[in-house]
Amino acid sequence: MIIYFLKYYDKLLIALLEHLEIVLITIIISLILAMILTVFVQLSKIISTILTGFFSMIYSIPSLALFSLLIPITGLGKDTAIIVLVLYNQYILLRNFIAGLDNVDENIIEAAKGMGMSNMQMLIKVKIPLAKKSLFTGIRLAVVSTIGIATIGALINAGGLGTILFDGLRTMNVNKILWGSILSAGLALFADKILQKIENKSF
Amino acid sequence: MSVAIEFKNVSKKFDKANYNAVDDISFTVNEGELVTILGSSGSGKTTLLRLTNRLIDPDKGEIILFGENIKTVDVIKVRRRIGYVIQQIGLFPHMNIKENISVVCKLMKWEESRIDARVDELLNLVGLDPKEYKYRFPKQLSGGQQQRIGLARALAIDPKIMLLDEPFGAIDSITRLKLQDELLSIHGGLKKTFLFVTHDIEEAFKMGNRVMIMNEGKIIQFDTPENIIKNPKDEFVKTLMNSAKEKTKLWEKYI
Numbered sequence: 001m002i003i004y005f006l007k008y009y010d011k012l013l014i015a016l017l018e019h020l021e022i023v024l025i026t027i028i029i030s031l032i033l034a035m036i037l038t039v040f041v042q043l044s045k046i047i048s049t050i051l052t053g054f055f056s057m058i059y060s061i062p063s064l065a066l067f068s069l070l071i072p073i074t075g076l077g078k079d080t081a082i083i084v085l086v087l088y089n090q091y092i093l094l095r096n097f098i099a100g101l102d103n104v105d106e107n108i109i110e111a112a113k114g115m116g117m118s119n120m121q122m123l124i125k126v127k128i129p130l131a132k133k134s135l136f137t138g139i140r141l142a143v144v145s146t147i148g149i150a151t152i153g154a155l156i157n158a159g160g161l162g163t164i165l166f167d168g169l170r171t172m173n174v175n176k177i178l179w180g181s182i183l184s185a186g187l188a189l190f191a192d193k194i195l196q197k198i199e200n201k202s203f
Numbered sequence: 204m205s206v207a208i209e210f211k212n213v214s215k216k217f218d219k220a221n222y223n224a225v226d227d228i229s230f231t232v233n234e235g236e237l238v239t240i241l242g243s244s245g246s247g248k249t250t251l252l253r254l255t256n257r258l259i260d261p262d263k264g265e266i267i268l269f270g271e272n273i274k275t276v277d278v279i280k281v282r283r284r285i286g287y288v289i290q291q292i293g294l295f296p297h298m299n300i301k302e303n304i305s306v307v308c309k310l311m312k313w314e315e316s317r318i319d320a321r322v323d324e325l326l327n328l329v330g331l332d333p334k335e336y337k338y339r340f341p342k343q344l345s346g347g348q349q350q351r352i353g354l355a356r357a358l359a360i361d362p363k364i365m366l367l368d369e370p371f372g373a374i375d376s377i378t379r380l381k382l383q384d385e386l387l388s389i390h391g392g393l394k395k396t397f398l399f400v401t402h403d404i405e406e407a408f409k410m411g412n413r414v415m416i417m418n419e420g421k422i423i424q425f426d427t428p429e430n431i432i433k434n435p436k437d438e439f440v441k442t443l444m445n446s447a448k449e450k451t452k453l454w455e456k457y458i
Contacts, residue, residue: 111293114256114366115307115356116283125306129297 004175012164016183019160022078022150026085027143033086034093041098042123052094059091063149067156081153088149089142096138100131133203140195147188151180161187205269207364207396208232208255213264215250224250226420227264234269234363237390237397239411241404241443247420248400252366255398256285268364283307286357286365290372292349294341294356300326301337304356311360325355330385347378354386367399371406383410404447408432416440 005012041048058066066084074080104127112122128135154162161184168176208231215225225247232238242248253259254266257278266273273281294303304325305318313321326333329351341349350370357365370386371379387410390397401407407414408428415425416439424436435441 105293107289107291107293108295110258110291111287111289111353112295114258114282114287114289116279116281117306117310118279121310126295130295 001175001178005179012179012183015159015161015164016187019147019150019162019184019187022081022085022153022158022160023143023146026082026089026146026150027139029082030086030089030093030142030146031139034090034097037090037094038097038101039120039123041094042101042127043119048098052098055087055091055094058087063088063152064155067153071156076157078153078158080156081150081158085146085149085153089146092142092145093138096141097131097135100134100138101127103134104130133199136195136199136203140192140199143195144188144192147184147191151184204233204235206231206267207234207236207269208398209265209267210251210254211265211267213254213261213266215254215259215261223247223420225254225261228420228422229264230415230422230425232396232398234396235394236412237387237399237410238413238415239407240398240400240415240417241402241407242417243402245419246417248402248417249368250420251417252368252398252400255364255366256287257281283310283360284362284364286359286362288350288353288357288365288367288370290369292346292353292373294349294352296341299338299340300344300352303341303352304359306356307360321359322355325358328358328389329355345378346374347382350374350382351385354389358389363395365395365397367397369400369402372401379406386410404443405450408447416443 037051041051061069063084066087067080070080070083074083101123108126108130109122112126117125150158150160151162151165154160154166161180163180164176165180165184167173168178168180210228210230212227212229213225214223214227216223228247228251240248240251250259254261255268255273257273260274268281268284295306298306301319301322304322305313308318308321322337323333326336331348331351336344336348336352341352344352350373353370357367371382374382383406399407399410401410408431411428413425413427414431416423416431418439424431424440426434431440432444435444
């Protein structure tokens, strides 16, 4: 097993970096989209129900099925994987963002409303600062989830750690299976731990 | 003396309720009065208050502040012109005292120097040393101190009308007496109109130039404390007066 690593570490490294690239791009786009959607949700209750319902539905579709559905439109490869991952993340992020923002002490909201803050002002000056911890937890969950589901992207040519894993499964190569699993699981655990540390230190 | 607050046949029923929270009420409050609104829970007193700064809108009737029907004014503008103090205080925990007090000033885009001077002025008014308290955070303050800050915050942009919803309800009774006296002297020094909701008979009669007794969404009697004691309008008011008398009897027994 170690010999395999020493011989092929460059290939493993490339797969890891590809994986990280997918995760990074996905998270950035997911966050921007989730933030915009959350603002809309805060300004209207009806939009809240529609959006959360829609993304719940998306989230219940198995990843391979969703990947396959998009292939005719966006083709094989990284882009399709990123689109699917971003869509999945909306479910996690929106739910966490909305719950976090709505759980701010209602007396504080009452005082803010009564003194004449608009919804937008309440959101920026009161709700977001006070919900920071919950919001960050949502982001952490999205990152770990993305790392996991991105492995499946290998099946549609997106690259990443999944390629090693599935290659290994296909050819019954124990080394590849082991290293694919160790690296993807390891990355997820590592990201979770680091983000938890940041969460506890900052909030 | 101008009319600060006027309610004309105002009614409000909440969804799924069988009765009106506030039932066809009409009254006027003159500028500079401190009116206490006395009632038990469910009497409509908090609803009345929240109708005044449009946290709730009425089903029927008109609410007129200084001659302006507030239905025609933007909600946010109405609320910014009125100071609002609530029982649970509601200070922003992530802001220091100065930032808490000056929230509305910042919304109105006051310059920093004006804000700073105003915060000092207000802290002195509510009996707290600016140097000591300006940069502390709410959780470092006692309940009584926090509510003083709540009061300062509400007074920040010098509103003509102040709404106080059981402001001392969550404060211990010893501190409460002190705060009542201080509020009376603050009110006396300014020309502001105060609406002060309470369920405490003694507080209502001690604080109010006039007392508005409410029950089941209606105004039962609205008069000076003296007139109410001398001429209670109906059985409900008589019972209230008697329960207060009973309390004094207990003290007199042991003095």
